[in-house]
Amino acid sequence: MSAPAQVSTALTVVAVPVSRRHRYVTGTAFVVVGLACALLLGFGSKAGVDATFKVSAPGGYFSIPNITLPARAVAFVVGGVVVVLGVLQITTGLSRRAMRWALVFTLGGVVFAFLCWASTGQQSTIDVLGLLQQTIFLAVPLILGALGGILCERSGVVNVAIEGQMLSGAFAGALVGTLFHNNAIGIVGAMAAGGLIGVLLAVFAIKYLVNQVILGVVLNVFALGLTGFVYDALMAPAADTYNNPTPMSAVAIPVLSRIPFFGPLLFDQNWIVYLTYILIVAVQLALFRTRWGLRTRAVGEHPEAAETVGIRVRATRYRNVITAGFVAGLAGAYLTLGTVGAFSKNISSGKGFIALAAVIFGRWSPLGALGAALLFGFADALQTVLSFIGTPVAIPSSFLAMLPYLATLFAVAGLVGRVRAPAADGVPYEGR
Numbered sequence: 116m117s118a119p120a121q122v123s124t125a126l127t128v129v130a131v132p133v134s135r136r137h138r139y140v141t142g143t144a145f146v147v148v149g150l151a152c153a154l155l156l157g158f159g160s161k162a163g164v165d166a167t168f169k170v171s172a173p174g175g176y177f178s179i180p181n182i183t184l185p186a187r188a189v190a191f192v193v194g195g196v197v198v199v200l201g202v203l204q205i206t207t208g209l210s211r212r213a214m215r216w217a218l219v220f221t222l223g224g225v226v227f228a229f230l231c232w233a234s235t236g237q238q239s240t241i242d243v244l245g246l247l248q249q250t251i252f253l254a255v256p257l258i259l260g261a262l263g264g265i266l267c268e269r270s271g272v273v274n275v276a277i278e279g280q281m282l283s284g285a286f287a288g289a290l291v292g293t294l295f296h297n298n299a300i301g302i303v304g305a306m307a308a309g310g311l312i313g314v315l316l317a318v319f320a321i322k323y324l325v326n327q328v329i330l331g332v333v334l335n336v337f338a339l340g341l342t343g344f345v346y347d348a349l350m351a352p353a354a355d356t357y358n359n360p361t362p363m364s365a366v367a368i369p370v371l372s373r374i375p376f377f378g379p380l381l382f383d384q385n386w387i388v389y390l391t392y393i394l395i396v397a398v399q400l401a402l403f404r405t406r407w408g409l410r411t412r413a414v415g416e417h418p419e420a421a422e423t424v425g426i427r428v429r430a431t432r433y434r435n436v437i438t439a440g441f442v443a444g445l446a447g448a449y450l451t452l453g454t455v456g457a458f459s460k461n462i463s464s465g466k467g468f469i470a471l472a473a474v475i476f477g478r479w480s481p482l483g484a485l486g487a488a489l490l491f492g493f494a495d496a497l498q499t500v501l502s503f504i505g506t507p508v509a510i511p512s513s514f515l516a517m518l519p520y521l522a523t524l525f526a527v528a529g530l531v532g533r534v535r536a537p538a539a540d541g542v543p544y545e546g547r
Contacts, residue, residue, distance in 0.1 A: 138208045145201025145221065152225050153194025156232040159507060160186040166231035167240040175375040181240065186231035193224040237505035246500055247380055254492030255391050256281060259446035260470025261477065261484035262398050263439035268479055269402065270435040271415040271539040275331025276316050277443050278467025279338030280309040284447020286342040289458035292360035301360055302448045309444020310437055312338060317436040321429055324543040343460045350458065362456035363387065387453040394442065399481040411435060415537035418544045428546055478534055494522035
């Protein structure tokens with residue numbers, strides 16, 4: 116009896132071919148951006164003028180000297196590399212991984228060349244450390260709001276109500292923090308207020324199967340009207356009694372806060388920022404490395420199949436949606452207790468919708484949403500910096516104010532490409 120034949124199989128990974136039209140369109144876009152960078156920013160910079168960047172702060176273990184670069188040369192080099200990337204995409208086509216890095220280089224390089232150009236107007240030194248500190252300052256509520264959105268949408272519930280949760284949290288944080296003269300209790304109140312909006316979202320979306328997008332809009336309007344009414348009736352007439360919390364001060368972590376550049380950037384923040392660091396890691400690990408995360412993703416992708424293996428779909432959605440409200444309420448607490456202190460009407464100003472865009476741009480991943488929120492925060496911080504320095508060509512202040520929203524629009528519409536939400540996201544489920 117002969118020995119059984121040995122059969123060997125080889126697994127070959129075949130890359131999905133990219134259409135010629137897609138290569139031409141994206142490659143041409145690279146070429147146009149590269150030429151614009153070289154011509155507009157290169158020749159727009161004054162010849163022989165250098166760009167200076169400040170990257171250090173006092174109090175560190177040692178000081179990093181300012182970085183000085185020839186502004187015109189930077190624009191030419193960046194523009195030339197981007198043009199080369201475009202030609203490669205047109206002729207041979209870049210792999211998906213290479214295309215991702217090409218986009219990162221193009222975005223970062225053009226922004227850097229733009230900063231070099233801007234600094235040559237009145238020979239202003241750009242404080243890079245201050246710009247990045249402002250970026251984190253503006254990105255924290257977006258990060259927390261995006262984490263709340265991910266918890267919901269990974270469970271199959273669309274959370275358009277992030278704006279209302281943040282606004283309610285900001286209001287409750289200021290009110291409770293003032294009444295108890297304690298920011299920690301104010302944070303708890305803010306999270307409870309966001310969780311209450313989460314309860315409303317969960318009950319109407321999961322139990323009564325209300326259209327989740329319309330429900331989110333209604334909850335946003337409800338939060339805006341309620342907080343505005345109570346502000347006018349209670350807070351405005353007696354601000355010292357009901358709307359005068361003490362803003363949280365920065366807490367420098369010993370040793371780490373003195374590391375040059377990274378110390379003052381990351382480790383000289385208030386407690387809500389440090390809690391944000393923890394939540395980013397916790398949600399990322401829990402979502403992709405734990406049993407709870409596997410069940411959550413199963414509920415968001417295929418609730419019928421999840422129920423057949425014993426997962427309580429509706430109970431899972433209830434827990435995650437309410438937890439997401441707590442996280443978004445913490446984002447609201449940062450808007451008041453973590454920054455200015457006092458509450459003002461519509462203090463969120465659309466940040467909840469930008470956080471929702473960060474969820475999509477980040478492909479429903481905590482780390483991806485972190486990058487998106489930092490991008491939007493950087494755009495917001497950049498418009499503040501540009502309003503103070505004299506650029507070679509005056510930029511209208513109204514256009515600068517549009518920067519964060521333009522970044523949101525272009526990122527979601529152009530940089531993300533085709534994305535796929537969880538399959539059951541927004542789909543009502545009538546099981547147990």
